[in-house]
Amino acid sequence: MAPNVYTLLHPVVVAAARGELPDWAVARPVRREHMARVAALLDTWAAALGLPQEDRVRWRAVGYLHDALRDERPDALRGQVPPERRTLPDAVLHGPAAAERLRRDGVRDEELLAAVACHTIGGEGLGALGRALYVADYLEPGRAYGTERHALLRDRMPHDPNGVLREVVGERMRRGRESGRPIAAETLALWNELEREPR
Numbered sequence: 001m002a003p004n005v006y007t008l009l010h011p012v013v014v015a016a017a018r019g020e021l022p023d024w025a026v027a028r029p030v031r032r033e034h035m036a037r038v039a040a041l042l043d044t045w046a047a048a049l050g051l052p053q054e055d056r057v058r059w060r061a062v063g064y065l066h067d068a069l070r071d072e073r074p075d076a077l078r079g080q081v082p083p084e085r086r087t088l089p090d091a092v093l094h095g096p097a098a099a100e101r102l103r104r105d106g107v108r109d110e111e112l113l114a115a116v117a118c119h120t121i122g123g124e125g126l127g128a129l130g131r132a133l134y135v136a137d138y139l140e141p142g143r144a145y146g147t148e149r150h151a152l153l154r155d156r157m158p159h160d161p162n163g164v165l166r167e168v169v170g171e172r173m174r175r176g177r178e179s180g181r182p183i184a185a186e187t188l189a190l191w192n193e194l195e196r197e198p199r
Contacts, residue, residue: 008054009054009057009058009061009109010105010106010107010108010109012102012105012106012107013057013058013061013065013107013109013112014057014061016060016061016062016064016065017039017057017058017060017061017064019032019036019039019064021064021065021068022065022068022101022102022105024068024069024101025068025069026068026069026070026071026072027067027068027069027070027071028071031067031070031071033142034067034140034142035063035064035066035067035068036063036064037140037141037142038063038064038066038067038133038136038137038140039059039060039061039062039063039064040060040063041063041136041139041140041141041154042059042060042062042063042132042133042136043056043059043060043063044158045059045132045136045157045158046059046060046132048158048159049158055129058109058111058112058129059129059132061112062112062115062116062129062133063133063136065098065102065112065116066095066098066115066116066119066133066137067094067098067137068094068098068101069094069097069098069101070094072094072097074090074091074093077093077094077097078093080097080100080101081093081096081097081100082096082100085117088121091120092120092121092184094120095116095117095118095119095120096117098116098117099113099114099116099117102116111127111129111130112129114126114127114130115127115129115130115132115133115134116133118130118134118186119133119134119137120137121184121186121187122134122169122184122186122187122189122190122191123186123189123190124186124189124190124192124193125193126190128161131161131162131165132157132161134165134168134169134190135153135157135161135164135165135168138168138171138172139153139154139157139168141154153167153168162194162197162199163199165194166191166194169187169190169191169194170191172187173187173188173191
C-alpha cells in the first residue's frame with residue numbers, strides 16, 4: 001500500500017495547503033485573499049500538468065506561505081533573513097524571512113523554501129515550483145493591474161511555462177524601470193537563464 005501523501009510532507013506544509021497559516025504569520029485579510037487566489041491558481045496549473053498529489057499539496061501550500069510575513073514591519077524582518085539578503089529593499093524581505101521561519105519550523109523542502117524566498121525577485125536555478133509561484137503571484141486574477149493579456153497568460157501557463165515566465169519577467173522588469181526602480185540582480189539572473197534555455 002502506498003504511503004499517505006500527508007504523512008510524507010511537513011505538517012506546516014499540509015496545513016498551509018488547507019489555508020491554515022503558521023502562528024507566526026502576519027497577513028491581513030486582504031493579503032490572505034491574495035494568497036488564496038495564488039494557491040488556487042497554482043493548484044489549477046498543477047492539476048493541468050498532471051502532477052502527483054504530493055506536489056499538488058506543495059504547490060497549494062506555497063501559494064499561502066509566500067506572503068505569510070508580507071504585512072510584518074520590514075525592520076522586524078531584516079534581522080531574520082540571511083546576512084547576504086539584509087540589503088534587499090523593504091518590500092521584498094518578507095519572502096526570505098518566511099523561508100527562514102519555515103526552515104526553523106523544520107521544513108526541509110529546499111525547492112519550496114527557495115520558491116518562498118525568491119517569489120518577488122526571482123533568481124537563477126529556481127525549480128518548477130519557484131518559477132510557477134513567481135508567475136502566479138504576478139498573474140493572479142485579483143491584481144489591480146491585471147489585463148486580458150494576463151488572463152491569456154494564466155491559461156497558457158501549464159502548456160508553455162517557460163514562455164509565460166519569460167513574458168512575466170520581461171513585463172516585471174519593464175514596469176520596474178518605468179517606475180524608476182532598479183532591476184534586482186536576481187531578476188536579471190533569471191532573465192539571463194531563460195535566454196540561455198531553448199524556446
